[in-house]
Amino acid sequence: MTAEPIEQGRPTGDQMLARLAADRKPDRARMRIYMGMAPGVGKTYKMLEEAHRRHDRGTDVVVGFVETYGRRHTAALLDGLEAVPRHRVEYRGVAVEEMDADAIIARHPAVALVDELAHTNVPGSVREKRWQDVEAIRDAGIEVVSTCNVQHVASVADAVETILGVPVHERIPDEVVRSADEIELVDMSPHALRQRMRHGNVYPPERAAIALERFFTDSNLMALRDLALRFVAGRVDQELEGAVASQGIALPPVTERVMAIVDESTGCRRALRRASSLASTLHATWMAVAVETPAVQQSRDRRQNMQANVDYAVDLGAEVVRGQASDLARGLAEVIAEHRVSHVVLVHEPHRGIGLGRASLADRLLEAAPGLEVHLIGEPPAPQARQR
Numbered sequence: 001m002t003a004e005p006i007e008q009g010r011p012t013g014d015q016m017l018a019r020l021a022a023d024r025k026p027d028r029a030r031m032r033i034y035m036g037m038a039p040g041v042g043k044t045y046k047m048l049e050e051a052h053r054r055h056d057r058g059t060d061v062v063v064g065f066v067e068t069y070g071r072r073h074t075a076a077l078l079d080g081l082e083a084v085p086r087h088r089v090e091y092r093g094v095a096v097e098e099m100d101a102d103a104i105i106a107r108h109p110a111v112a113l114v115d116e117l118a119h120t121n122v123p124g125s126v127r128e129k130r131w132q133d134v135e136a137i138r139d140a141g142i143e144v145v146s147t148c149n150v151q152h153v154a155s156v157a158d159a160v161e162t163i164l165g166v167p168v169h170e171r172i173p174d175e176v177v178r179s180a181d182e183i184e185l186v187d188m189s190p191h192a193l194r195q196r197m198r199h200g201n202v203y204p205p206e207r208a209a210i211a212l213e214r215f216f217t218d219s220n221l222m223a224l225r226d227l228a229l230r231f232v233a234g235r236v237d238q239e240l241e242g243a244v245a246s247q248g249i250a251l252p253p254v255t256e257r258v259m260a261i262v263d264e265s266t267g268c269r270r271a272l273r274r275a276s277s278l279a280s281t282l283h284a285t286w287m288a289v290a291v292e293t294p295a296v297q298q299s300r301d302r303r304q305n306m307q308a309n310v311d312y313a314v315d316l317g318a319e320v321v322r323g324q325a326s327d328l329a330r331g332l333a334e335v336i337a338e339h340r341v342s343h344v345v346l347v348h349e350p351h352r353g354i355g356l357g358r359a360s361l362a363d364r365l366l367e368a369a370p371g372l373e374v375h376l377i378g379e380p381p382a383p384q385a386r387q388r
Contacts, residue, residue: 040202065099190221288313
């Protein structure tokens with residue numbers, strides 16, 4: 001389905017993001033997101049359970065938009081909850097039902113349930129994306145409880161495309177997800193999710209068989225689960241670090257954080273792969289730091305090689321930090337201190353000739369950041385000659 005031109009007066013995605021960056025209104029409402037690794041883990045079910053708990057306590061809760069996909073246990077939880085009528089949009093001769101954000105705002109409940117935050121509205125809708133509808137609802141002072149899968153977060157989508165080879169068409173800007181007051185991971189083992197699919201609890205039997213073979217493979221689900229765990233762990237890390245900083249307590253890093261260096265060499269990709277693996281093992285966030293020295297800035301080829309390595313780091317799921325420095329070690333030490341990095345992965349470069357006796361980059365970083373762990377990655381083993 002191709003998108004139609006944006007109507008006059010309709011807010012664009014950039015305009016909505018600009019609103020996020022601006023000063024928030026004092027009455028801007030909260031948002032809670034149930035996040036999962038894939039469809040079928042139970043995000044909507046959890047959201048509806050929370051709605052009933054709040055409703056039973058007397059909270060004014062409405063269903064803004066919930067998609068059950070024919071799952072009877074999920075559909076049963078809609079009983080007893082008020083639903084705001086959906087808005088019908090004519091598109092190419094077909095009537096499509098979308099969430100009516102304006103009707104929700106006019107009804108003005110305390111809490112609105114909005115499923116599938118990454119959804120793209122049909123052309124002709126007031127807003128292009130559902131997350132834009134949610135921003136308008138929150139601006140009106142209505143709390144939102146929503147759901148999304150981790151692959152739809154913009155910073156994760158590229159890694160999903162690279163790892164799984166599956167295009168991610170619908171994306172939510174990171175700023176929107178990180179603006180949520182709470183993110184709760186709805187977790188499930190890959191084996192349990194595949195069993196749920198086989199039993200027909202996610203898709204009809206004819207769709208389930210295809211999904212299990214093509215997308216819901218064990219390896220794909222393990223990769224998605226790892227990305228979800230790391231994303232939510234990163235959010236928890238930020239909250240914990242913020243709490244420590246707000247108290248003015250001088251402590252070493254309270255959570256693990258991994259950093260790798262991006263330069264123009266082909267060898268740095270070994271360090272990036274190792275940093276990604278280490279972060280996965282530690283359930284830690286990791287970043288790739290690209291520091292442009294004068295030598296890189298003066299060479300077009302070296303700049304292009306560095307950009308290619310930056311793109312490689314993004315594909316592996318890194319948060320990229322860029323900077324310029326005349327002294328590489330000093331620039332990296334500042335990043336380590338600012339981001340409270342606990343592990344740095346470097347490619348080992350042994351001293352040769354006149355460089356013998358000069359402090360290495362690893363030595364200088366260890367001296368500048370006590371307690372830092374530096375991981376040196378050596379050259380891969382040379383291939384052995386085949387025996388006849």
